[in-house]
Amino acid sequence: MRVWAIANQKGGVGKTTSVVTLAGLLADQGKKVLVVDLDPHGSLTSYFGHNPDALEYSLYHLFFEKRSKNKQFIESVIQPTSLNNVSLIPATTSLATLERQISGQEGMGLVLSQTLSQLWNDYDYALLDTPPILGVLLVNAMAASQQMVIPTQTEHLALKGLERMVHTLKMVMRSQSRKLPYTIVPTLFDRRTLASVSALKEMRSLYSDTLWSEVIPVDTKLRDASQLGIFPHELDDQSRGVRAYKHLLEVLVTQSSTEGG
Numbered sequence: 001m002r003v004w005a006i007a008n009q010k011g012g013v014g015k016t017t018s019v020v021t022l023a024g025l026l027a028d029q030g031k032k033v034l035v036v037d038l039d040p041h042g043s044l045t046s047y048f049g050h051n052p053d054a055l056e057y058s059l060y061h062l063f064f065e066k067r068s069k070n071k072q073f074i075e076s077v078i079q080p081t082s083l084n085n086v087s088l089i090p091a092t093t094s095l096a097t098l099e100r101q102i103s104g105q106e107g108m109g110l111v112l113s114q115t116l117s118q119l120w121n122d123y124d125y126a127l128l129d130t131p132p133i134l135g136v137l138l139v140n141a142m143a144a145s146q147q148m149v150i151p152t153q154t155e156h157l158a159l160k161g162l163e164r165m166v167h168t169l170k171m172v173m174r175s176q177s178r179k180l181p182y183t184i185v186p187t188l189f190d191r192r193t194l195a196s197v198s199a200l201k202e203m204r205s206l207y208s209d210t211l212w213s214e215v216i217p218v219d220t221k222l223r224d225a226s227q228l229g230i231f232p233h234e235l236d237d238q239s240r241g242v243r244a245y246k247h248l249l250e251v252l253v254t255q256s257s258t259e260g261g
Helices: 015-028 043-047 059-064 071-077 093-101 108-118 136-144 156-176 194-206 220-228 240-259
Strands: 002-006 033-037 086-089 125-129 147-153 182-187
Touching: 002 015, 002 136, 002 240, 015 033, 015 043, 015 086, 015 125, 015 147, 015 182, 015 220, 015 240, 033 043, 059 071, 059 093, 059 108, 071 108, 093 136, 108 136, 125 136, 136 156, 147 156, 147 240, 156 182, 156 194, 182 194, 182 240, 220 240
Parallel strands: 002 125, 002 147, 033 086, 033 125, 147 182
Antiparallel strands: none
């Protein structure tokens, strides 16, 4: 299994869209994919028609249930999506209370790693949709992942979130004494606006070594797919957004193979 965390310490930058689109494209290639919703807002869970307030079991229960190390219990948490090859570990709003409940408990930063180890041979990829704040859930995602994708909206306010995310990532790498490769992905790019163009220029100046060379453009087809609860490539395989994500996926798969992930 290859594990990718899609992360940024700012909301609204395209994390969930990136997870869904990349997962769908991997499934289209015959890969078996697990997507994990680590955000208490449950956007990824809602995307696939599940109500984060009504689910009996979710990621939250893997932190507290004694059965959480039992593969059969983990499998009972997993939910289907509209594609047979993509499965979901959903979020519930209870995740918002997690930080307070586990304060001071040992080993809580490795819960997701332990969960995925039980499923290691069942999936080709796991894609993690993370919350936009630094806490135990983001720490779990970084500990479990072999590679990170950092979607960043091409506007100047988003650059501050990117700066924080890169700083956090480097801090985690130092504390864990390991390398965690990452790719910054410019999202919601609108070539017609000066704000998008100038933000992209600044990103290229500041992060040339880790910035993906292309962009994910603004594409209403991505939003339409979200409203329908389907994977973007199912709606329009040749939309601008889907074509861009196909190019990104090629790069990520190559990087993952090079890193031995």
